[in-house]
Amino acid sequence: MIPFLDLKAQYASIKDEIDDAVLRVLASTRYILGEEVEAFEREFAAYCDSKHAVAVNTGTSALHLSLLAAGIGPGDEVITVPMTFVATVSAICYTGARPVFVDIEPATCTMDPAMVEAAITPRTKAIVPVHLYGQMADMDPIMDIAARHGLAVIEDACQAHGAEYHGRRSGSIGVAGCFSFYPGKNLGACGEGGIVVTSSDSHAEAIRMLRDWGQSQRYHHVLKGFNYRMDGIQGAVLRVKLGHLERWTRARRSHAALYDKLLAGSGGTTAPVQAHGRRHVYHIYALRASGRDRLREGLRSVGIECGLHYPIPVHLQEAHADLGYRAGDFPVAEAVAREALSLPIFPEMTTDQVRQVVEAVEECAYAA
Incomplete structure (x- = not known):
């Protein structure tokens, strides 16, 4: 796992x-x-x-x-x-x-x-x-x-x-x-x-x-x-x-770079973008996939935990219905909410674990 x-x-x-x-x-x-x-x-x-x-x-x-x-x-x-x-x-x-x-930018989600x-x-x-x-x-x-x-x-x-x-x-x-x-x-x-x-x-x-x-x-x-x-x-x-944060950040960025390299050209998925002049610290490595929910279930079935950040944008949450927004008001945010899947990433993760995740992503995407 x-x-x-x-x-x-x-x-x-x-x-x-x-x-x-x-x-x-x-x-x-x-x-x-x-x-x-x-x-x-x-x-x-x-x-x-x-x-x-x-x-x-x-x-x-x-x-x-x-x-x-x-x-x-x-x-x-x-x-x-x-x-x-x-x-x-x-x-x-x-x-x-x-x-x-x-709304947010499609490349950076900010x-x-x-x-x-x-x-x-x-x-x-x-x-x-x-x-x-x-x-x-x-x-x-x-x-x-x-x-x-x-x-x-x-x-x-x-x-x-x-x-x-x-x-x-x-x-x-x-x-x-x-x-x-x-x-x-x-x-x-x-x-x-x-x-x-x-x-x-x-x-x-x-x-x-x-x-x-x-x-x-x-x-x-x-x-x-x-x-x-x-x-x-x-x-x-x-x-x-x-005192350990910079070391942990370097590890996160290294894992993200390996994800980027191994996932390049992987059909049906899009890796997160680090914009020019910005240092991304990868709290989340948010892959985007058109078949996100099927991919998540496939990864879970082989013992790989993933997260959703966030499956329902705030303007569509019941608690904030009083603001008066509707589906379609922020199409980029809504698309990201449908497609974003957070892959495992933490400083103590090994290179072999990153490779295992990528192999599983490719197998599940192909099966879907």
Whole structure:
């Protein structure tokens, strides 16, 4: 069997470091925020070429607080894409604002800048491009549009730890970048976690208060805040894993390059595209196949686990029917939702496992 990812193998490779870090927090009794979280914030900010990092409990919370810190609220509109995990849209809704969707580019599956300007209205206050699968959106034209219209840009980088756009790190281009440390992410906690990176002093200050009941100091509540604090154990674990992230990223990129090479010319499938000037970190290796569901079942029957990211775009989810969108409104996103199949990819994967997956893909595609 080849798993979709192997968290046990990752833990085994750094077990002593992780165990020491966890025991250090237990001995300190600093279970919420504390020195380990503060150190991780400094280290992750430096990794992202940003001035500040503010650790929170989830990537969703990172998005929510970044939007609030940018002044987004009831009556506002925020432009994003329907091809994303639902948390992107939920965070917008939490502020009372309305999500407005634009379609994605077929090659990269990220926001199509050519669609953005037509979606802007007098109520538009922000743009949230999603760096899907580990590749950054085309940020220069998005930033140009935002500057012309006075809009905040908040990067949903929850799948793009260490990704780059013309030499700039994910999260460092907009007013803020939001990351998730869900266990399966390229940089994953042993539980939940998230962070906001920003070079704006005011944005960082607001988020630090908002994550901790709006306090400027203990029992001085300046803002109506939330309990979105990071646990000390997660900060310690993430500090350890951050030290391995570049090595893990090189392994992911190597596996993706081998997939690309071996799948070239494979009938009925299309490999993901890494756009010029972008460093794709391959959180997901999203193959596209016209017979995706048959291919998935065929791979499962021979012991290869795959994923679907994401089979129903957000504008067609029942929970967001109130937005009024219909099938056909975003044809590229809808086509990707029908065709994308996430193949196994994780740093500890072997070359032989990649070859086995490709052989199985070709056999199943031929049988179909």
